[in-house]
């Protein structure tokens with residue numbers, strides 16, 4: 328396994344972890360702007376010139392097939408990295424409490440994840456192939472056929488880790504961040520060891536971060552409107568911004584589909600102490 332064999336973690340590494348379409352782009356922006364808040368002016372912020380993927384690169388994608396990690400090895404500490412890998416695939420030298428690496432995880436209602444994935448998959452689909460139907464996407468999702476493994480398993484492995492090692496894994500829900508973004512920003516800052524001082528609170532910096540990273544602001548940045556695609560880069564920056572809403576599934580799933588998905592979720596989460604509600 329590439330990460331196990333080749334990645335050299337540093338105790339200061341901060342890893343934004345998600346299953347695809349749960350808010351990776353948003354969380355990257357939040358973590359970047361929270362952690363680096365004293366280094367940049369909000370009126371000329373790196374997030375207005377760079378897609379969050381460039382600022383918080385994929386750890387999984389930075390390891391070359393020959394095992395070379397020179398790109399991330401050259402990053403100054405603390406490194407802000409991102410991953411879709413399940414927690415169980417990280418080596419013990421990263422998941423041990425003593426290792427120092429920290430993970431910030433975000434999950435989302437499976438019904439919204441499915442709809443977001445379905446739209447995204449069709450955006451990336453070669454034009455000469457028929458679009459994936461919602462029925463097809465639904466069946467695959469329910470069967471657990473997802474990149475990086477069945478969605479519920481992905482969530483639960485991070486959930487359990489957050490209970491066992493709350494200083495190592497911070498577990499967030501997309502819906503909570505939408506509802507109370509300021510609380511989430513404060514929670515992340517606290518977790519990362521850079522809590523807001525009373526002076527910062529007075530300066531309304533929390534609100535500035537929330538606004539900077541909001542869907543409304545980010546999706547309006549020229550860099551995030553870029554739709555460039557080619558054989559080397561089939562995914563455009565714009566593909567990561569669609570609606571950014573909670574509950575868009577009602578516009579797509581039949582009541583029967585929603586009920587089936589809710590039942591699967593209830594079954595999978597039974598006895599874990601976790602709920603998407």
Ligand code: A3P
Pocket residue numbers: 345346347348349350351352353439442443444446540541542543545567568569570571572575
């Ligand atoms: P929708 O397809 O439901 O709109 P990821 O970044 O993990 O690929 O997730 C993409 C989802 O997050 C998309 O959801 C996208 O619109 C939403 N998103 C992107 N930026 C966001 C932001 N700043 N605030 C809230 N949601 C955001």
